Amino acid sequence: MELQLQNLRRQYGTKCAVDNVSIHFKPGVYGLLGANGAGKTTLMRMICGVLKPTSGSILLDGKTMQELGERYYTHLGYMPQDFGFYPDFTAREFMLYMAAVKGLDKKSAKARTEELLKLVNLCDVADKKIKSYSGGMKQRLGIAQAELNDPDILILDEPTAGLDPKERVRFRNIISDFAKDKIVILSTHIVSDVSYISDIILMMKQGKIVLQGPMETITNSIQGKVWEVMVDERKAAQYSRNLHVVNLHHEGNLVRLRIVDDAAPAPDASIVEPSLEDLFLYHFSEDVQNERSDDDENLD
Structure with a gap:
């Protein structure tokens, strides 16, 4: 699995949020690091098809998003920075609903829901309403829904923002478990999060990638x-x-x-x-x- 960004650009009026970015992703964990406003979220939304690039191309195994059509999205799992939950749903109801949205049949949806709720340690509260959950519990549910279709590419936008240190450690461990044989792109401005789990660091500033390299040599x-x-x-x-x-x-x-x-x-x-x-x-x-x-x- 290879994901390529070629000269990707996103313009908002006179402001260039993402400026001519080219990256070649292979399986591994990529830490996208930058201050707030660096362009990280805009870049991730383009990869996920939420935003259309002003110019440039996104290719998966040599084929563009346009060529792949809906097949492109079957390879993606996305946890946005501000994830919208249905507060009166229970976690189990929400997971089954998201599984239906992603096209899983009922048998697969039920089995995958139980597997992932166990993996993110939410089984004991799976039938409680999401509005009663802590921030850390909601974040764990967010990554569980992103994994429902067992994607090849997992996009996580500021997944540990607002979590206490204990929850952040737990969340990093969950991400590491999910990262086997996948392309995982983790956006954050929390340096310690990417330093623990990333294979490759990408530093983004004012819409450009200013530095990239393996964790062990980046400094x-x-x-x-x-x-x-x-x-x-x-x-x-x-x-x-x-x-x-x-x-x-x-x-x-x-x-x-x-x-x-x-x-x-x-x-x-x-x-x-x-x-x-x-x-x-x-x-x-x-x-x-x-x-x-x-x-x-x-x-x-």
Whole structure:
């Protein structure tokens, strides 16, 4: 199974949400990482046929979406960022309804529903109404419905957003179980989620893929650009205003800073091994700062 995006572009008026993206997917887990507004959701909606590209092509095993027609969608499982549930349905009723929408016969629908509810640990609450579910339970139900037709391509848009750490770990494990022999594309701005389960990292910024590579080598591009330094509190405040500080830890009267920068922030700064979080900040520090500013404005 091979999914190809060729020069994919999506324009909204003068704004280009996805700008000339070309990617070749084979079975594995792809972590699509970027700040909010980077174009991740638009890209996924085009892959799923929800949005039509302004230009470019999407091919599955060498055939375009247009050539495949409805057959293309039989290979897809999609969990959108804002998944619409029927609150008065039980989980079992909802799964059987979605199975009918996807064209499963009654016998297959029932068997697949029970199998997936067990897999996502919802059997004990399968006959309770969805409106009584926690956020984590709804997310697990969301991925279960995406798997109903046993798709070759699983698209998950911000699947762990809003979950507590325990639920996020559980959800990542579920995704790993589903990922065997599939193309799994996982979109998120939560760095730790993709670092644990992704084979390939795709970094998206302003509609473009700015970096892609295997998880084990993706941080090589910032070798020699991550530093640690011990400073007093006054200096720490100054560095935090002017440099990309990834982490700050008070140790007695001093502060240990982890900084991402092309040049040493101080003569006594030491180089340390980069992490995916360092790489994210290196590419997206301005976007992250803008998100924080927007959040501050919303609190006013």
